[in-house]
Amino acid sequence: MPYHHGDLRRAVLQAAAEVVARDGVDALSLRAVARQAGVSHTAFRHHFGDRRGVLTALAAEGYHGLAAAVATGGEQGFLEAGVAYVRYAVEQPARFQLLFRPGLVDEDDPELVAAREELARTLMTGVAGFAPERETDLAAAPTSDPLALGAWSIAHGLATLALAGVLPAREPAEVAVLARGALAHLAP
Amino acid sequence: MPYHHGDLRRAVLQAAAEVVARDGVDALSLRAVARQAGVSHTAFRHHFGDRRGVLTALAAEGYHGLAAAVATGGEQGFLEAGVAYVRYAVEQPARFQLLFRPGLVDEDDPELVAAREELARTLMTGVAGFAPERETDLAAAPTSDPLALGAWSIAHGLATLALAGVLPAREPAEVAVLARGALAHLAP
DNA sequence: GGCGTAATCTTTCCAGCGGTAAGTTCCTGC
DNA sequence: GCAGGAACTTACCGCTGGAAAGATTACGCC
Numbered sequence: 399m400p401y402h403h404g405d406l407r408r409a410v411l412q413a414a415a416e417v418v419a420r421d422g423v424d425a426l427s428l429r430a431v432a433r434q435a436g437v438s439h440t441a442f443r444h445h446f447g448d449r450r451g452v453l454t455a456l457a458a459e460g461y462h463g464l465a466a467a468v469a470t471g472g473e474q475g476f477l478e479a480g481v482a483y484v485r486y487a488v489e490q491p492a493r494f495q496l497l498f499r500p501g502l503v504d505e506d507d508p509e510l511v512a513a514r515e516e517l518a519r520t521l522m523t524g525v526a527g528f529a530p531e532r533e534t535d536l537a538a539a540p541t542s543d544p545l546a547l548g549a550w551s552i553a554h555g556l557a558t559l560a561l562a563g564v565l566p567a568r569e570p571a572e573v574a575v576l577a578r579g580a581l582a583h584l585a586p
Numbered sequence: 587m588p589y590h591h592g593d594l595r596r597a598v599l600q601a602a603a604e605v606v607a608r609d610g611v612d613a614l615s616l617r618a619v620a621r622q623a624g625v626s627h628t629a630f631r632h633h634f635g636d637r638r639g640v641l642t643a644l645a646a647e648g649y650h651g652l653a654a655a656v657a658t659g660g661e662q663g664f665l666e667a668g669v670a671y672v673r674y675a676v677e678q679p680a681r682f683q684l685l686f687r688p689g690l691v692d693e694d695d696p697e698l699v700a701a702r703e704e705l706a707r708t709l710m711t712g713v714a715g716f717a718p719e720r721e722t723d724l725a726a727a728p729t730s731d732p733l734a735l736g737a738w739s740i741a742h743g744l745a746t747l748a749l750a751g752v753l754p755a756r757e758p759a760e761v762a763v764l765a766r767g768a769l770a771h772l773a774p
Numbered sequence: 775g776g777c778g779t780a781a782t783c784t785t786t787c788c789a790g791c792g793g794t795a796a797g798t799t800c801c802t803g804c
Numbered sequence: 805g806c807a808g809g810a811a812c813t814t815a816c817c818g819c820t821g822g823a824a825a826g827a828t829t830a831c832g833c834c
Contacts, residue, residue, distance in 0.1 A: 406811080422689060427791065438813050440793080445811090449792065491688065498750040499687070500679065501610065505751055514752070541753050544767035548740055551768050555743025556735070562686040563693050564702065565729050579732030580739050585773035594782085616821065626784050628822080633782090637821065 407445045409435045411459070414452055415493075422492045423502065428452070453496060454503040454510055460493050461513035465520045472520070476528035477581055479521075480553040484577040487557035488570045494557065525549055529586035545586060552580055595633045597623045599647070602640055603681075610680045611690065616640070641684060642691040642698055648681050649701035653708040660708070664716035665769055667709075668741040672765040675745035676758045682745065713737055717774035733774060740768055 413434045417426050428449055432439040446452045464486050471482025487494040496502060503510060522536050525546040532545070540546035559565055560573045567573045601622045605614050616637055620627040634640045652674050659670025675682040684690060691698060706728050713734040714720075720733070728734035747753055748761045755761045 424689070428793095429791065439791090440814090441812055443793085443812095495688070498746060498752070500683070500749050500751060501612070539754070541755075541764070544764075545771050547744070547764060548768035548771040551741075551743030551747065552736055552739045553743065554747055555739030555741065555745075557743075558686060558746050559739065559742055561688050563688065564686070566727070567729075576729070576732075576735060580736035583733050583736040583772055583774070585771055615819085617819080627820095628785090629783055631783095631822085 406435065406437065406442060409437075410442050410445065410452065411455060414456055415459070418456065418492045418496060419490065420492075423453070423496050423499065426453070450502070450504055454507045457496050457503045458507070458509040458513040460497050461510070461517050463490075463493070464497065465513075465517040468517070468520050468524065472524045472527065476524050476549075477578060479524035479527075480549060480581045481574050481577045483553040484557045484560070485570050485574055488560055488573050491561050495561065498554075498558075521550055522546060532586060545584075548584055549581070552584060553577065556580055594623065594625065594630060597625075598630050598633065598640065599643060602644055603647070606644065606680050606684060607678065608680075611641070611684050611687070614641070638690070638692055642695045645684050645691045646695070646697040646701040648685050649698070649705050651678075651681070652685065653701075653705040656705070656708050656712065660712045660715065664712050664737075665766060667712035667715075668737060668769045669762050669765045671741040672745045672748070672761055673758050676748055676761050679749050683749065686742075686746070709738055710734060720774060733772075736772055737769070740772060741765065744768055 410431060413431045414426060417431060417434075426449075428442075429439040431452075432441060435441075442452070446455060464483070467482050467486040468479050471485075472479035505511075518540050519536070521540045522538065522543075525540065525543070526532075526536060528549070529545060535543075538546075540550050556565075556573070556577050560567065560576075565573065565576065567576055598619055601619045602614060605619060605622075614637075616630075617627040619640075620629060623629075630640070634643060652671070655670050655674040656667050659673075660667035693699075709728045710726065710731075713728065713731070716737070717733060723731075726734075728738050744753075744761070744765050748755065748764075753761065753764065755764055
């Protein structure tokens with residue numbers, strides 16, 4: 399075992415992603431990750447700073463994944479974009495929580511901000527397909543367009559309600575049905 | 587200081603509620619609460635079991651508060667009921683998170699379940715006022731009515747997005763404006 | 775009135791956590 | 805081939821939640 403790991407950053411992120419996906423964000427222990435990577439528990443201080451730094455890097459990756467999922471679903475229309483959003487949340491609950499739980503990440507991290515903007519753009523293109531006659535401004539933030547914000551809120555709200563265990567439905571397929579029903583009540 | 591506190595359960599809940607409201611759920615330390623109540627850190631094991639038990643009891647109280655807020659807002663119509671929901675979340679973020687963050691509470695606790703059902707009923711009466719001609723079934727769960735679920739999702743989604751720091755708006759009043767705009771796109 | 779039992783609370787201990795500080799090893803540029 | 809900085813380790817600190825065992829009090833029952 400060499401003194402210098404070589405690609406510790408990558409190894410840590412991968413190990414951390416596994417732990418988070420399996421046991422949730424709260425269960426992520428730097429020491430456990432370090433053990434799994436065969437490294438002392440203070441080794442990645444240099445790469446990430448503190449625990450929040452690790453989570454921030456992980457979250458940036460997560461935003462890309464969510465944006466990709468929504469984009470793929472969006473090829474089949476606006477409604478399926480929303481469904482894809484909800485599916486992502488229900489199928490990868492811990493990853494999703496990491497993205498939106500307050501206080502977990504460093505909000506000012508450049509990579510994180512960029513990843514969030516990518517997601518915002520993806521959401522806007524989805525809404526543009528829903529109400530084409532509106533001449534939606536693709537450059538605008540979804541937070542400044544009431545319709546886009548409504549769509550995002552429905553998808554996001556349903557997803558978080560499902561994760562909270564408030565909905566009777568648990569399986570992704572069941573939740574997807576609920577998502578379609580709720581999204582159908584959105585009017586341009 | 588008597589050996590038996592007298593009303594430890596009440597004292598602990600009050601102290602815990604203060605800590606949560608001030609510093610967030612994650613900052614709630616049983617030891618800190620115990621110190622504040624002038625009691626050893628294992629004293630309330632008997633009353634609540636473990637940490638989760640304390641949070642569960644706290645959450646049950648919180649559901650009542652949220653339901654009351656929504657009911658009050660609902661007197662001015664459906665839209666204001668939704669706005670009240672969002673306001674509650676933004677004005678008391680930690681309390682709100684406690685109610686909906688996965689894994690924090692014991693989902694099977696009878697008091698918690700009852701409190702959740704009370705909230706569900708309140709939400710349904712709000713929706714009934716929105717679409718009176720639908721002859722909404724007040725006894726039905728909001729999760730089985732697509733319109734009710736859509737309304738709940740919009741309010742809940744907007745609230746959680748705001749708490750996540752994704753929206754530019756931070757002040758309750760600003761968020762309330764966004765809530766009205768988003769809710770306005772919901773059609774019976 | 776007194777006694778036994780159960781409820782309540784304390785003391786003590788444990789392993790694990792994140793973070794800091796100081797020291798060691800290795801790579802890289804000159 | 806050597807300085808200097810990057811990468812990593814070891815040792816330590818205070819904190820946490822929980823388990824176990826003991827002390828104290830309340831209370832029902834005879």
